[in-house]
Amino acid sequence: MNRKDIVQALLKTKTLEVVVMGDSMYPVIHQQDVLTVEAVGECNIGDIIVYQYEGEMLVHRIIKKTATTYFCKGDNAFRLEKIEDTDIVGKVCKLFRSGKRIPLLKVNNQFIEMSYKIHMLYLKNKFDKNIVKETKIYKDYIQELNRFAERYGEP
Numbered sequence: 001m002n003r004k005d006i007v008q009a010l011l012k013t014k015t016l017e018v019v020v021m022g023d024s025m026y027p028v029i030h031q032q033d034v035l036t037v038e039a040v041g042e043c044n045i046g047d048i049i050v051y052q053y054e055g056e057m058l059v060h061r062i063i064k065k066t067a068t069t070y071f072c073k074g075d076n077a078f079r080l081e082k083i084e085d086t087d088i089v090g091k092v093c094k095l096f097r098s099g100k101r102i103p104l105l106k107v108n109n110q111f112i113e114m115s116y117k118i119h120m121l122y123l124k125n126k127f128d129k130n131i132v133k134e135t136k137i138y139k140d141y142i143q144e145l146n147r148f149a150e151r152y153g154e155p
Contacts, residue, residue, distance in 0.1 A: 014039050016090065024074030025059060027149035029095060035059065036094035043070065046107050048092040053081045059092065063116050073115055075145060078129055080119040105151055114141040
């Protein structure tokens, strides 16, 4: 489904279900999870949104924002995407895994800052994930992601 189709569906129904492909939001969101996306209202730091980026539809978390510009990143990703409010098609409001509703946990400011620092280290180290993975901030960030996994009932 492209951005235009999603926006049109949201205008008609106010919500839309989408199936996740990819692992950039793991462990919060898994491949094949079903998301309920609502028409865009106010989006804030920490929200998980659906947006168009370089021809793809992505589901990532807002890490920073200004009046009309948002910086988003997958919890399990290194790259930060800069988008405009016009790129946003909706906000994730519900998550289902194997037919069971999973609560969307709120993240704290420390988690958001660590995620941003991962991106900055990624840039500083010329997009070398292996160097970033050896840093203390990355290891602390992974521990926090593992805490998410525990709360989501992951092994």
